[in-house]
Amino acid sequence: MKTYDFIIVGNGLAGSLIANELLNRGQKIIVFQDNSLKSSSSVAGGMVNPVTGKYLAKTWLHEELFGLLFEYYRTLENELGGSFFHQTGLFRPFSNPENKKHFLNQIEKNRLEDYLEVIEDVTEFQKHFKIELGGMFTQKAGWCDVPLLVSRIKEKLIKNEALIEENFDYSLLRTEEERVNYKNIFVSKIIFCEGFYASKNPYFDWLPFNPVKGETLIGEIENYNVKPIVNQGKWLMPLGNNKVRLGATYSWHSLDFEPTEKAKDELLATMNKVLISDFKIEDQQAGIRPATKDRRPFVGVHPKYKNLFIFNGLGTKGVSLAPYFTGQLLDFIFYQKDINPEANIERHYSLYS
Ligand SMILES: Cc1cc2nc3c(=O)[nH]c(=O)nc-3n(C[C@H](O)[C@H](O)[C@H](O)COP(=O)(O)OP(=O)(O)OC[C@H]3O[C@@H](n4cnc5c(N)ncnc54)[C@H](O)[C@@H]3O)c2cc1C
Incomplete structure (x- = not known):
């Protein structure tokens, strides 16, 4: 029997940033990544741009996202080594x-x-x-080499013996009151970050994805x-x-x-x-x-199983959204802080039966 604080399912951009942050917070984690399932992160352009479209609209939450992301990725570059963020304009x-x-x-x-x-x-x-x-x-635009960033975090996971490269089989998951059991691994919480494949996750397949x-x-x-x-x-x-x-x-x-x-x-x-x-x-x-019908991320806790969480729906803007919502989800889990209501999956609880 092994015990961990968190299982993370998926090692794309979402799972990588969550895993890295949890390791930095001293948590004992294990990440499941099925390399036979192609990820969005492996082909992402990785662009960030605060003003888009025909009408030059500022991107949703532009102040929160763009106030954070440049410093966030630079800090990650220093921490992990490598140049993966390019503020080209x-x-x-x-x-x-x-x-x-x-x-x-x-x-x-x-x-x-x-x-x-x-x-x-x-x-x-x-x-x-x-x-x-x-x-x-x-000037406030550029791009992130997402595959390089993901590979740097993967190296860190391997070093910390925190990566299992196999499919996470939902049918083997047993939820108990205080903990979760998966193939004799006992954890307090699971964060699902499977991108587009979340529609196969029986715990979260009711969410309105629009890939x-x-x-x-x-x-x-x-x-x-x-x-x-x-x-x-x-x-x-x-x-x-x-x-x-x-x-x-x-x-x-x-x-x-x-x-x-x-x-x-x-x-x-x-x-x-x-x-x-x-x-x-x-x-x-x-x-x-992994886009959603209302074009807002899916962040939050399952309506019934309070130790199952989701971080998904990053859609076309994963690089801009992921740093801010990594913080929001973890602050919710650790300090019960509110998640932005437009991103919180609570907005869709009525769809769960
Ligand atoms: C062509 C293209 C261009 C893009 N350009 C940009 C851009 O310019 N700017 C931008 O910000 N975003 C862009 N994106 C979007 C960006 O790629 C996504 O927002 C982001 O990468 C999503 O990350 P994710 O971790 O949620 O999903 P993914 O990257 O898909 O990762 C999910 C991971 O979960 C794993 N997984 C799934 N199910 C299981 C399971 N049961 N067990 C184990 N592992 C599992 C998969 O193998 C995968 O590695 C682009 C996407 C595409 C396709």
Whole structure:
């Protein structure tokens, strides 16, 4: 018989940040990770961007999320070793005079001066892009190399003998009043972080998930020296050494991990409206984002089994949401602090029967 404080199921971005934080708080944990189940984190673009969309809306909880995440990932880099967070900034060109007028109005209307700087001189971009009318630049954007971050935390788990690389079989879970028994491992609490696969978890399958398939292309552009991410319908992210990632597509059908011609054509057709350099494709990746019907995360405790927790629903913005909601879930567990009601799964308890 073995005893632990926590079992964590899933070692994607959500499970990794939770596990790392629990280890740092001195907890005895064991993580189950089934490597035959492809994760969203292994193909994520990892972009963070506080202002998005046609109407330049500030992202939900932008102050809380963006007030924390840069420092959070830098601290993780120092702690774990490695450079996985890149605050490159993001440039969004104006596509025509009407589009420029619309965005300038939105910047004023939404008071975005602290977020977006209008750039007139675009010579930096013109070697690779057909950009004439300037655009908007935000410094508060960049990307996280999620696979690298996850692999660093995995190394830490292995060092702490806290990782079991096998499937967590829900049918073998026995819940008792004060503890949980799984294959003779006794723990006080389980945190489920299975991403898209949570729909197979009989304890949480009643939550309204709405998974979204996404695809990206990895490629090379000769002498690519543009530092920020360029976003024009699709985004082009510099990975270093002339490598770039082009993303991303959204599909609510055919929820599989197969790259498609359709997605490749869509990505290239959109980006080639502004990209004039040759994009040499090296790889195409597909994954399924664990999104939810109301586009808010699933954080909290099971309505009946008070030692079962969920950290999921990070959707399209896992890198922005995960640091803040890791803190929210653990503060709830340890200090009974409130979880943001829009993220707390209490909002869906009426669906549980
Ligand atoms: C193409 C694409 C582009 C994206 N771009 C961005 C972006 O630019 N910015 C951003 O913030 N987000 C982006 N995302 C979203 C991001 O990937 C997710 O929000 C985040 O990675 C979700 O992490 P997760 O840990 O919840 O899920 P996952 O990464 O899917 O991890 C879940 C893990 O649980 C494991 N698991 C499941 N069931 C079991 C079981 N029974 N037993 C053991 N292990 C199990 C799986 O193997 C997996 O490793 C993108 C996603 C895709 C697909």
